[in-house]
Amino acid sequence: xxxxxxxxxxxxxFLLATVGFSLTPGATAxxxxxxxxIDELKLPSEVLAQLEHEAxxxxxxxxxxxxxxxxxxxxxxxxxxx
Amino acid sequence: xxxxxxxxxxxxxxxxxxxxxSPVDLARAYLERIEQLDSxxxxxxxxxxxxxxxxxxQAAAGNQSGPLCGIPVSYxxxxxxxxxxxxxxxxxxxxxxxxxxxxxxxxxxARGVVTLGKATLNEFAFSSGDPKEEFFKPARNPWxxxxxxxLSSSGSAVGVAxxxxxxxxxxxxxxxxxxxxxxxxxxxxKPTYGRIGRSGVVPLSYSCDHVGVITRSAEDSAILFAAxxxxxxxxxxxxxxxxxxxxELLSRNPRGLRLGVCSSYMDAAGMESEVASAFRSxxxxxxxxxxxxxxxxIPHLSYAPSADFTILRIExxxxxxxxxxxxxxxxxxxxxxxxxxxxxLSTADYYRALxxxxxxxxxxxxxxxxxxxLVTPTTPETAIAGSYTKSPQDRKVAKSDxxxxxxxxxxxxxxxxxxxxxxxxxxxxxxxxxxxxxxxATIISAAHCYxxxxxxxxxxxxx
Numbered sequence: 001x002x003x004x005x006x007x008x009x010x011x012x013x014f015l016l017a018t019v020g021f022s023l024t025p026g027a028t029a030x031x032x033x034x035x036x037x038i039d040e041l042k043l044p045s046e047v048l049a050q051l052e053h054e055a056x057x058x059x060x061x062x063x064x065x066x067x068x069x070x071x072x073x074x075x076x077x078x079x080x081x082x
Numbered sequence: 083x084x085x086x087x088x089x090x091x092x093x094x095x096x097x098x099x100x101x102x103x104s105p106v107d108l109a110r111a112y113l114e115r116i117e118q119l120d121s122x123x124x125x126x127x128x129x130x131x132x133x134x135x136x137x138x139x140q141a142a143a144g145n146q147s148g149p150l151c152g153i154p155v156s157y158x159x160x161x162x163x164x165x166x167x168x169x170x171x172x173x174x175x176x177x178x179x180x181x182x183x184x185x186x187x188x189x190x191x192a193r194g195v196v197t198l199g200k201a202t203l204n205e206f207a208f209s210s211g212d213p214k215e216e217f218f219k220p221a222r223n224p225w226x227x228x229x230x231x232x233l234s235s236s237g238s239a240v241g242v243a244x245x246x247x248x249x250x251x252x253x254x255x256x257x258x259x260x261x262x263x264x265x266x267x268x269x270x271x272k273p274t275y276g277r278i279g280r281s282g283v284v285p286l287s288y289s290c291d292h293v294g295v296i297t298r299s300a301e302d303s304a305i306l307f308a309a310x311x312x313x314x315x316x317x318x319x320x321x322x323x324x325x326x327x328x329x330e331l332l333s334r335n336p337r338g339l340r341l342g343v344c345s346s347y348m349d350a351a352g353m354e355s356e357v358a359s360a361f362r363s364x365x366x367x368x369x370x371x372x373x374x375x376x377x378x379x380i381p382h383l384s385y386a387p388s389a390d391f392t393i394l395r396i397e398x399x400x401x402x403x404x405x406x407x408x409x410x411x412x413x414x415x416x417x418x419x420x421x422x423x424x425x426x427l428s429t430a431d432y433y434r435a436l437x438x439x440x441x442x443x444x445x446x447x448x449x450x451x452x453x454x455x456l457v458t459p460t461t462p463e464t465a466i467a468g469s470y471t472k473s474p475q476d477r478k479v480a481k482s483d484x485x486x487x488x489x490x491x492x493x494x495x496x497x498x499x500x501x502x503x504x505x506x507x508x509x510x511x512x513x514x515x516x517x518x519x520x521x522x523a524t525i526i527s528a529a530h531c532y533x534x535x536x537x538x539x540x541x542x543x544x545x
Contacts, residue, residue: 037399038425041407054419055426062392062431064478065385065438076439077289 086111087245088542091302094248095149098141105152109138109196112154116198116246119545122227124219125241127159128167129199137196146194149305149328155190156247158238159200160207161293162282163187166197170284171205171218173412174405184282185314186251186293193309201250202237205417207258207286208398211236215416223266224543225509229465232265232483234258238296239266244545249297249306253283255290256390257461257487260499263296264460264512267501269529269539270296271303274520275494276321278307279314287397288319290390290491299539300500300529304331307522326523334527337372341365342453347383351485352474353462360503360511361459364532368457371531378449378456382442384476386489389438393492396432399424443493450518455528458486460499460512468505486514496522500529501538510538 038051084093086108097103113131120126134154141152157163160170162180164187169175183191191197202221204211211233213220221236223229224244231240238250239262252259254272263270271294278293285291295306305328313322343365353361365375399406402421410418449456461483462474474480490497495516502513513532517525533539 037396037427038422040403041410041422041425043410043422047410051419051423051426054423058395058423059426061388062427062435064388065392065431065434068382068385068434068438068441070434070437070441073437073440075433075436076441076443077436 085245087115089248090299091149091153091248091297091305094153095151098152105138105141105196106135108152109134109154109198112198112246112248119244120246122222123224123240123244123246124221125202125237125244125246126156126199127169127171127202127218127237130166130197133166134196134198141194141196148193150190150309151194152196154196154198154248156198156201156238156241156250157187158203158235158250158252160203160253160284161187161251163197163200166200168200168284169218170207171203171216172414172417173217174409175284176217180282182282185279185316186310187282189310190251198247201235201241201247201252203235204233205414206284206402206421207234207253207255208420209414209417210420212416215414217414223465224545225267226466229509230265231465232262234262235296236262239263239268239270242266242268242296242298244543249295249302251310252294252296254292254294254491255287255394256491257484259294259296260460260487260497260512260514261483263499264510265465267510267538267541267543268296268298269300269303269501270294270499271307271522271526272490272497273307273311273522274321274496276319277311277325277496277520277522279312279317279320281314281316285401287394287401289397290394292491300498300526300533301332303498304328304526304530307331307526321520323520331523331526332530334524336368336528336531339368339373339524339528340452340454341368341373341375342378342449342456343375344378344380344383344456344458346379348458350384350474350476351462351479352470352472352481353459354464354468355471356468356505357459357462357464357511358471361513364502364513365457367532367535368528371535376453378453380442380445380449382438382445383489384479385438386442386492387479387482387484389435389442390488390492392427392431392435393439395424396427439492442489446493446495454517454524456516458514458516460486460514462486464505464507464509464511466505466507466509468507490516495519496525498525498529500532501541502536503538504541
């Protein structure tokens with residue numbers, strides 16, 4: 001489901017961050033809710049409100065990757081022969 | 083004789099070796115040129131005449147030798163220089179005077195390279211570059227002061243194009259060397275990830291940041307790259323794989339070289355018609371040199387910029403976390419916005435982008451089983467946008483200025499941008515050559531052969 005181009009999962013994290021709720025580190029790390037690293041900045045609500053205007057474009061860009069079939073693929077780190 | 087400030091590194095080194103050019107006179111020629119022109123080009127945040135002349139005198143005294151002895155360069159101002167202010171174009175670092183050189187600076191100092199100053203960038207190499215939101219004045223394009231410069235390593239490219247530095251050391255996380263190189267008509271090399279050590283460089287994105295060089299020719303890129311590449315013990319991502327000599331980097335014959343063109347991706351991203359025309363002409367030059375040009379497919383390449391910037395934003399947010407929290411008021415509005423917004427992305431977004439990196443890297447590796455060099459325009463538009471022949475087909479990358487660039491930060495592939503023409507508006511067009519990991523020699527050789535048979539890289543702006 002998407003709300004204005006943002007997935008429900010992302011929008012949940014986004015809205016929680018916007019209203020200043022802190023997610024527990026466990027919840028973020030599990031990927032279950034996500035999008036709450038912004039809380040670490042402990043921003044004043046008016047600054048957070050300004051940032052929220054920028055978030056949809058960035059979230060949409062990340063969301064495009066959900067179209068890919070990535071199941072079973074390892075995360076890619078650039079291989080560096082020493 | 084060519085004006086000293088427009089000599090190539092190879093030409094200047096020969097004259098210095100023969101005693102026909104003094105490193106001190108060369109440094110003075112650059113300092114005078116900077117004094118004369120930089121008030122309108124803003125290619126430097128800091129110029130260090132006393133340091134430059136002292137280092138030039140040391141070079142002249144014969145304590146060092148080699149092809150870089152006495153060569154004057156600039157460093158993008160997020161590369162630490164001992165005793166010289168290093169700002170990253172931000173108030174956060176406005177008073178930072180490092181006590182130690184970055185690895186790449188120490189490598190060049192050991193070879194007698196002369197430091198002219200610190201080149202302009204947009205704040206932390208990630209702000210939008212809006213002059214109203216920048217702490218320092220943005221660099222201006224010497225081909226047209228009102229044209230774009232390509233932001234991040236803009237001061238480096240502008241300075242090299244205008245004869246205010248013989249070369250510049252810069253960084254590239256999503257196209258930051260190659261885009262300004264293309265817009266300013268110079269040569270920009272982003273080597274393989276891990277080739278040039280990053281210790282002492284203000285980080286943006288651990289897995290997308292690359293150090294590279296901006297020069298006026300592929301030959302000069304080879305000389306500089308050979309000097310700075312190699313294992314940096316203080317950078318965990320640094321590689322100790324053997325670095326070819328500059329002669330080896332330039333020696334590969336283009337006859338039989340297999341060039342790949344990904345037309346489906348170029349249709350997806352698009353390009354202005356004069357870029358398309360210059361691109362086709364460049365392919366004809368390579369054909370005339372004996373290279374074969376064939377079609378390739380990279381099925382998911384249009385997802386690569388999204389994956390690169392998702393990774394970059396999350397890693398950038400984390401690299402800046404402490405400063406964003408403790409020194410927020412010192413960030414310019416644009417830099418704060420662009421970096422902090424990465425905090426809305428999730429761990430799931432990051433993991434997915436890393437998986438996309440695996441997928442797209444494998445597809446590219448498959449292409450390189452039967453192709454030596456992937457060829458693209460560097461940017462879909464020049465520094466003054468023109469009209470497109472046809473509408474781009476994929477909104478993920480359509481008209482994106484990083485469409486041809488960011489994919490190779492994602493995969494870590496070496497890539498070089500060289501001038502391949504000019505538009506009717508007088509703006510340079512860039513051609514990008516992408517190679518296999520750790521095979522800089524093939525793309526630098528190909529670029530060098532192209533430049534030996536064309537003169538686009540020898541054109542200079544009127545100032």
